[in-house]
């Protein structure tokens with residue numbers, strides 16, 4: 315089995331995430347793996363960055379959407395902005411439409427590390443980031459976008475709508491979504507080596 319190709323993809327304005335990224339890479343190497351560190355493009359003008367007292371950027375290569383399919387797994391380093399992703403990070407994801415529509419990143423592995431000013435934002439930040447990592451559409455885009463009939467389910471996974479009395483039963487469409495989720499789930503977990 316070949317070694318997984320890992321990318322550590324970051325945005326860092328003041329360098330905290332960049333430092334964590336190097337520690338993440340060192341940890342991967344200590345465990346026998348390899349990883350590339352890439353950074354998403356800056357979107358703020360230099361004069362804005364100067365006013366924000368941002369130091370010069372680290373010289374990690376700039377990530378493009380085309381880089382993503384070349385890796386099997388990603389660690390995303392994201393500093394908090396108002397409890398959420400920075401716009402730089404969102405701009406990067408919003409440029410990945412071709413990958414999204416083709417489901418090119420489905421089945422990849424992802425982890426996240428964060429930097430926040432305050433203690434409370436630490437767990438909140440990965441949670442708000444989760445929606446960008448969903449790949450449910452890759453397997454059931456046609457079903458979930460069916461507007462001809464009412465149905466449950468979303469990119470987070472299959473779902474059914476039971477109705478207020480519970481009288482409604484899962485529809486054929488909802489059962490097919492669940493079946494496809496089961497197949498996709500098995501295709502991933504069956505590759506994992508369990509002790």
Ligand SMILES: Cc1cc2nc3c(=O)[nH]c(=O)nc-3n(C[C@H](O)[C@H](O)[C@H](O)COP(=O)(O)O)c2cc1C
Pocket residue numbers: 325326327328329330331332393394395396397398428429430431432433435436
């Ligand atoms: C516009 C802006 C909004 C921010 N919002 C939050 C926030 O809601 N919660 C928080 O804990 N830190 C917040 N921060 C602090 C950043 O998370 C902090 O600067 C960042 O983690 C440092 O990481 P870096 O050095 O890699 O850029 C904010 C910073 C900026 C510039």
